[in-house]
Amino acid sequence: MGRVLRASWSAWVTAPALELLRTRLDPGVAAFLESCVRCNLCAESCHVYLADGEVDSMPAAKVERVARLYRRYHTWSGRLLPFLTGARALDTAGLEELKEAAFGRCTMCGRCTLNCAIGLDPAAVIGLARAMVAAAGQVPAGIMANVTAALETGNSMRIPAGEVRDTIAWLEDDLRSGTGDASITLPVDQPGKRVLYALNPREVKFFPLSIQAAGLLLHAARESWTLTSTDFDITNYAYFACDRSSAGAISRRLLERAEQLGVETLVVAECGHGYRSLRWEAPEYLGRTWPFEIVSFVELLDQYVASGRITLDAARNRDRVTLHDPCNLVRNGGVIEPQRRVLRRAAWDFVEMTPNREHNYCCGGGGGMLAASEYAARRIAIGKLKVEQIRRTGAKVVVTPCHNCIDQLLELNKHYELGVEIRTLAEVAADALVLPNHSA
Amino acid sequence: MTVPALVLLAALAVAAGSLARARLAIGSIRGPLFAAPRGNPAAGIRYAFTTAFLPWAKESASGHLPTYLAGIVYHAGIFAMLARLVLTLVPLAVPRGIAAVLVALFGAALACGFGLLVKRQVAPQLRAISVPDDLIANLLVDAALAAALAASLVPGVVPLFQLLGAALLLYAPLGKLRHMLFLVTSRRLWGAYYGRRGVRG
Numbered sequence: 001m002g003r004v005l006r007a008s009w010s011a012w013v014t015a016p017a018l019e020l021l022r023t024r025l026d027p028g029v030a031a032f033l034e035s036c037v038r039c040n041l042c043a044e045s046c047h048v049y050l051a052d053g054e055v056d057s058m059p060a061a062k063v064e065r066v067a068r069l070y071r072r073y074h075t076w077s078g079r080l081l082p083f084l085t086g087a088r089a090l091d092t093a094g095l096e097e098l099k100e101a102a103f104g105r106c107t108m109c110g111r112c113t114l115n116c117a118i119g120l121d122p123a124a125v126i127g128l129a130r131a132m133v134a135a136a137g138q139v140p141a142g143i144m145a146n147v148t149a150a151l152e153t154g155n156s157m158r159i160p161a162g163e164v165r166d167t168i169a170w171l172e173d174d175l176r177s178g179t180g181d182a183s184i185t186l187p188v189d190q191p192g193k194r195v196l197y198a199l200n201p202r203e204v205k206f207f208p209l210s211i212q213a214a215g216l217l218l219h220a221a222r223e224s225w226t227l228t229s230t231d232f233d234i235t236n237y238a239y240f241a242c243d244r245s246s247a248g249a250i251s252r253r254l255l256e257r258a259e260q261l262g263v264e265t266l267v268v269a270e271c272g273h274g275y276r277s278l279r280w281e282a283p284e285y286l287g288r289t290w291p292f293e294i295v296s297f298v299e300l301l302d303q304y305v306a307s308g309r310i311t312l313d314a315a316r317n318r319d320r321v322t323l324h325d326p327c328n329l330v331r332n333g334g335v336i337e338p339q340r341r342v343l344r345r346a347a348w349d350f351v352e353m354t355p356n357r358e359h360n361y362c363c364g365g366g367g368g369m370l371a372a373s374e375y376a377a378r379r380i381a382i383g384k385l386k387v388e389q390i391r392r393t394g395a396k397v398v399v400t401p402c403h404n405c406i407d408q409l410l411e412l413n414k415h416y417e418l419g420v421e422i423r424t425l426a427e428v429a430a431d432a433l434v435l436p437n438h439s440a
Numbered sequence: 441m442t443v444p445a446l447v448l449l450a451a452l453a454v455a456a457g458s459l460a461r462a463r464l465a466i467g468s469i470r471g472p473l474f475a476a477p478r479g480n481p482a483a484g485i486r487y488a489f490t491t492a493f494l495p496w497a498k499e500s501a502s503g504h505l506p507t508y509l510a511g512i513v514y515h516a517g518i519f520a521m522l523a524r525l526v527l528t529l530v531p532l533a534v535p536r537g538i539a540a541v542l543v544a545l546f547g548a549a550l551a552c553g554f555g556l557l558v559k560r561q562v563a564p565q566l567r568a569i570s571v572p573d574d575l576i577a578n579l580l581v582d583a584a585l586a587a588a589l590a591a592s593l594v595p596g597v598v599p600l601f602q603l604l605g606a607a608l609l610l611y612a613p614l615g616k617l618r619h620m621l622f623l624v625t626s627r628r629l630w631g632a633y634y635g636r637r638g639v640r641g
Contacts, residue, residue, distance in 0.1 A: 028629050030466035034622035038569045041500035041507065055568040064569050074465070077614040085615050086571035114634075115500040117508060118619070119488055119627035280637065283474035293476070334478045334638035358639050359499070 010091045017098075017132035018090055022073055029128050032120040033070045036063050042122065045115035047361045048105050051382040059112035059122045062101045066129045069094070099138050102129035104375045108240075109327035109362035130242035139241045140372035146237035150250045155233035157201035164188075164229040167204050171212045179216070179435060186215045187226045189261075195225040196263040197297070198234045198254055200271045200403045207403065213430035214269065214297060220433055221309040225267075231257040234274030239281060240368030248285030251278055255290055266294045270424045272326030272366070272402035276333050296329060298401045298425055302338035305345050305429075312345040312432040319421075321347040321428065322395035324386070324409065325360035326402035339401055339425055346425075346432040347397075353389040361385050363400075365408025383412040390418060401425045444599035444606075445529055451606035452526070458613035459621045469625065477636045484635015488627045492640075507559065510552035517549020518581060521588040525605040528591070528598050539592055546589035553582045573615035580608045581617075 040060045043049050049057040056062075064086070071078030071087035078087030088094065108130075110123040133139060139147075146156040153159075165188055172186040187193070197218065203211050211227075218225050231253040238246035255278070258266040268275045279294045304310045323343060329335045336357050343350045355361070364383035369375055386409070390398055398409055398420050409422045441449075493512075495501045501508040520542055527534065534542070557578045560566045587601035611617065634640035 025466075027467040027469050028625075031469070031622045031625040031629065034462075034466070035619045035626040037616055037619050038566070038574065039507070039511065040563075040566055040569065041504045043565065044503055045499050055565055058565060058569070061569050075462070081614070083572060084576070085573045113630070114639075115498045116630070117498060117500045117511070118623060119492065119630040121626075121630060121633065280475045287474060289474050289476070331639065332637065336639070 013092050013136060014090045014095055016135040016137070017095060018073065020132050020135040021069060021090075021128070024131075025070075025074070025128070026124075028121075029124050030070070030074065032122075032125055033063070033067045035118050035120045036060065036067060036122075036125075037118065038064060039117060041117045042112040042115055045111045047109070047111065047364065047385050048107070048378075048382050050385055051364075052378070056101065057105045059106075062106055062129075063120075063122045063125045065098060065101050066125050069098075095133065095136055095138060098129050099133045099140075102126050102133055103140055103143075103368065103372055104378065107327070107362045107364065107366035107369050109366050110332050111327070111359075111362065114331060114358060127242045130240075131244070134241045134243045139243075140368070140374060142371035142373050143237050143240055143368045146235070146371055147241060147243070147246055147250070150233060150235070150237065151246060154231045154253050155201045156235050156237055157205055159201055159204055161229040164199075164204055164227075164232065167208055168211070168227060168229075171208055171215065175212055175216060181435065184216070184219050186211075188229050190226040191261045193224045193226040193261070193263055195223055195265045195267050195300070196258045196261055197225055197227055197267045197269065198258075199227065199232045199269050200235055200274060201233055202235075202403050202407070203269060207406070207424075210270065210403075210424045210426055213424065213426040216430045217301060217304065217310060217426060217433060220436055221304045226261065226263070228257050228261065234268050234271050234278060236274065236277040237368060237371065239273060239277040240371075244285050247277065247281065251282035252286060254278065255282060255286075258292055259290065264292055265300075266290075266292050267300050268294065268296050270297055270401040270403060270426060272328035272330075272333070272404060275335070276328035279333065296333070296335050296338075296401070298329070298335055298339045298342070301342050301425065301429055305342055310429075311434040311436070312342075312429060313434050314344075314346060314348045314432060316432045317347040317397075317428055318349070319347075319396040320349040320351060320394055321397045321399055322351050322353050322390060322393040323356070324353070324363060324390075324398055324400040324402075324405055325357060326400060326405050327360070327362050327366055329401060330360065331358040339399075342425060342429055343399060346429045347399075351393050351395060353393050361389060363405045363408040363412070365404055365411075370404060370407055379408070380411060380415050383408060384416070387412050387416045387418060390420060395420060397421045397423055397428070399423050399425055399428050441529075442599060442602075444602040448525070448602040448606045448609075449529060451609040455609040455612050459618065462613060462618055463621055466622075469629065473636070477638075479635050479638030480641055481632040481636040483641030484633065484639075485628055485631035485641075487635065487641040488631025492631070507556070510555055513545075514549050514552040514556060517545050517552070517585055520545050521549070521585050522605075524588050524592070525584070525601065528602055528605075534592075543589060543592045546585050546592065550582055550585040550589060553578060553585060557582065576611065577615055577617050580604075580611055584608045 043058045068088040113121045150156045275296045587604045590597040591601040
């Protein structure tokens, strides 16, 4: 009787995950699952495996976990000869293992994808695993709380529009008194501007100075721009959960707000996954294009510097600076050189960490790992690789154009006593800004 | 036509049909994407099928050079072996020079295949993710390579080569050997992804 009940419970819990695997499997992901030959040459490209050395952390082991389910439910040899191919049915224990592999041992940074000798995308396979876990309602609670908040209120931190407006007003006053320039404005909810600068809610709550820095740079460039107090959120935790429906709904709010304001360009504040989910994934979630371009603030800043709309004086940032490349902005977003061009103009002593650009290691906080408190200890442990990279540069300042990475780097800085300052690109550029005299 | 040749012909038909069915089963790859490309997907695909194969193009290859090169030689030998297998069905003499190259290639591929098999059995990380299919697939390929080598030196071994080749072809749709069919699709998608996003190509 007990065994029957357990089996029924298991079937009930896993049914939505299996339904997704059976009926909504992306053909591309199926091709990846068929192509992996378990050569394991990708193992050392994974920062999680490099940090813990555990077999379960190898990308090939994580892919294999999904592939065994795929074989069981999608191939006749897997159904008839499961011992041959290792095909395995999904039960509650298997679902828990899948969750652990997909959320606890992978930040979806895609470094294994770039380095796969065969040319398959393990991160996409992990995406399938996450989608299955999401379908079964087993996504880590911390990630789900952000998804729910974004769906219910329009932003993942439930910040009311009034609070956004108050914060912006305070930042504007502070900026005016700090620079002595009374003409500086941080416009909010103004239609018909060229640019909508969209925020990460963490900036509003915890890092308002990064908004201030961006505002100062936009002002100096004489940009026609606005912020929005509603539907301003560039983050998308449903993207981490690989729940396409919720991810699309979350993205749609900001994209429709940009459309409503009639802007030509939606500028995504410094946030790796925010950029990727809006620039690359949202059009696919929603199956449409938008009448404006979507760029990262990093790209806009690069345009300002290159065109002479703003002038930066590197002598104002004398400390050695290094750059951490956010995986979603760089390896998976293609924004590789703009931040470097800006930093070379904004910092006196800019040095690269090794490896860098698309080869850079994830900070360890990607893929929603920061929001999943159950994996916090592991997150700090896998960040050691990043700490060592930073230490080797001898830098005093670490710049990264991603608030998610900033949170992780701040924790690593404290835990490993790195003694560095963690800053956004806008903050460093704003410090180097030669303020123009707009009244002249 | 001899009995082994007929068996090989039948195995070829079964393998082709089964693999085609497997490819059809996964459905068609998504059509045009909506996000505006930053780079050129076609350039990314070109990269994927050319310079991405160079040993220094990927950390996984440069960091495991002996294994990677063994894999390249192994697969070159397998392609040649399959071509030689099909050629046994037609009355076509292989020129002496090419035959000598094939002998060398089959020998090298066999050594590489055996080396990869040993590595899989010895390395604990590889053992942990291996399934019986890994062993069987490798042994069948190695047996076919050995038969191809022998048949290149002793014409009387051709029927054995045909029978072992038939066994390999019949096994191919069952397990990891299916990657021969899906690898091209995977690599094309991989290249298009990085090309489109302006990261490669």
